[in-house]
Amino acid sequence: MEVKIDKRTIQRIAELAKLSLKDDELDSMQEHFARMIKNFQKLQELNLEGVDQLVNPHEGLQRMREDIPSKGVDREEVLSAAPDRKDHFFRVPSPLKEVRKKQ
């Protein structure tokens, strides 16, 4: 099965990742993607009948922890590392405004 990655698909993937790419960057991404897809197509030639899906390359199962609380990190230390704050809160720009600007 031949999968073609066109420029619009690259554009959409970039938007989902909140990346804005220039035209020449889109072109170079298209080349990268084409190479990756080609590699996956090679993999798809393998006969995987009867082989389970590999979810995680590490062996073993989930280890769980007991429900015992412990003190987190110091609030001042964390807040002082943030780009912006107000009182004891992290402050960020409104996500809605961003949408409005784009429209």
Added chain:
Amino acid sequence: MKYEAVIGLEIHIQLRTRTKLFCSCPNEYGAEPNTNVCPVCLGLPGALPVLNMEAVRLGLLAALALNAKVYKRSQFYRKNYFYPDLPKGYQITQYVGSLATDGSLTFEHHGVVRTVRIERMNIEEEAAKSYHAEDGTVLLDFNRSGIPLLETVTRPDLRSPSEARHFLELLRRTMRYIGVSSCDMEKGELRADANISVRPVGSEEFGTKVELKNLNSFKAVEEGLTYEYNRQIEVLKNGGKIIQETRLWDEHLRETRSMRVKEEAHDYRYFPEPDLMVLELPDGMLEEAEAALPELPEARRKRFISEYGLRPDIAEVMVQERDIADYFEDLAARIGDSSLAANWISTDVMRVMNEMKTDIHGFPIPIDDLAELLKMLKKGLITHNIARTVFDKMVAGEGTAKEIIEREQLLPLSDESELLGFVEEAISANPEIVEKYRKGKVSVIGVLVGYVMKKTRGKANAKRVKELLEEKLKA
């Protein structure tokens, strides 16, 4: 044409653990902002999640209570999207490989037995809490980030807004019974979004659905869905088409409105969370959860009707809270009279709890003392009125039933001659009433009974007073 609603709910239940889902920060409501945080729940690079076993256990209990099929193996996924309350850029949730699927909850709605199927139940992490400041910025508190949620999705099996509300109330009650969540909607511990469409009654096809958000109370669920149901019928009747969209319920304007958010790419690009291994339930965990499952509210309601002969409406009140149901069974056994116990709990005990804004554990009369009072009432040692008076004094902390009755000399007048004296007094003091009675208006006898009751401060047996009055008046 008659229309019916087709409703499905997507519910988020905050699990009552001591710590968060993937880190040991306390899971508590109302702490100072950003005090229960660590690199994991702040989404700092390199921090690794470690699954809380208690969240899994509570999820299992909930799944069993809803008769769901539990999977020995399940898997966590990353759901990718950008929002300020989610600093990692993805939410850890379950996707393919849920904790449980194919559950159901059966209940009686207006006398009709209804079964709502549960599609899936997933464990996932809560996002941070955002506050929208007046200047348009957003303030974030990460205490809530990473609190365990149980996402519970129903099939579109609900057929009216009131049924949806009833279902959600029973779901809440069930979750509280099994102790997996307090489900306080005001604290956001139980949240519901709804999908609703309408179709002509009898049709098998689904109409175009609308997603309804911001249903923050049971009232909002019912009112928001009712508004949307009527709106959609109106659109169809006028030859219009329903647009598939997300709408918000506005509690103040009492209407739903389109979110009008730019239709952004809706592609969460799920993939298995590489930081977490496959979750395989440890041996015995499922069996332990099965053993820990108490009798569920709907089963208990039915048993209260069949075993104790309670009226359906009273049984409904008795099973509202597990603690109340336990209290009822305890009290009924002590006094040997289940309807007397249920009547007092549903009226006087609950009135006092409301007034004092407390639950049954904060109810001021010890169960022994209340049982003693009701036993005296049952034996006919005191009248109902006296029992009420004594009850109020017990609530006020004036002593036990026996102490109060002795101190205030509240035992009933059993001396017939003393009682007759009051009866004669009632007749001679109310000549007009007596005349009306003799002319055939027998209902006025109530006035004379009331006179005697007042004079004896409620200590007379009203039934006996009436008999004595009738004898005297006929003579």
